[in-house]
Amino acid sequence: MDPKCVTFIIDSDVKNVPLVGMSVNRLCRAASYSALDAFNIELCVVEAVTNSIRHCYGGKGGHEVTVILTLTNREIVVDVCDVGPPISPGVLEGAVIQGPPGDVADIENIPERGRGLGIIRKIMDSVAYRSEDGKNCLTLRKRLPTKEKASA
């Protein structure tokens, strides 16, 4: 199968993020991912796009976030790209899901934010980041389901 590719470009307003998320979900379902896998991939794309808007563009509209979805016969590849200050080196590698403290009664020490990259790393098969000439791209990859799982 020749790779199939679709590109989304949205304005950097968090209200636009569901447009991309729901489209990615639908495309994943068409590619035979299960409903849960499609939801999880949608979640990762939403996290990545929201991160771009917040951290690259300071939450301000008027900028572009580009999402390129490529479907091959082995995997889905999603590139989430922005133009601006890159994330700090090591942020991606160090991203883990900060769970509740051992004493779950210690509500004050449960972080409100910072789970996005950890969620992405846990769900996707691989996550990579590159920054070149002011353009930054976070690349998410997930293998296509095997035929026996595809019917779920």
Next chain:
Amino acid sequence: MEIDHEAINHVEVLYLRGRLDAASARQLKDKVGSLGQENRVNLVVDMAGVDFIDSSGLGSLVSSLRTVNKVGGDVKLSGLQDQVRSVLELTRLDRIFGIYDDSTTAAKSF
């Protein structure tokens, strides 16, 4: 996201519908904040109508819990759809919330 509100005895039940995400997280936090100012701090957040949650949505639930916890209240969740429940389990936040099948059972648990 839409939020409907019903008071059942001394419990406030918030029925959420739509996506709990970066665009709507503030809406939930503001609603809980205003209830907190009225000392209405026993909350059920019914999520039967929520088909998507991201880390911002999770953060708003954590924030809500912290807000009411300070004054002796609690937030319980009900009606989680499977994919939403999976996100709470992935992030281990299912350990800090009481989770119930429906809002009536959750409200009675107070």
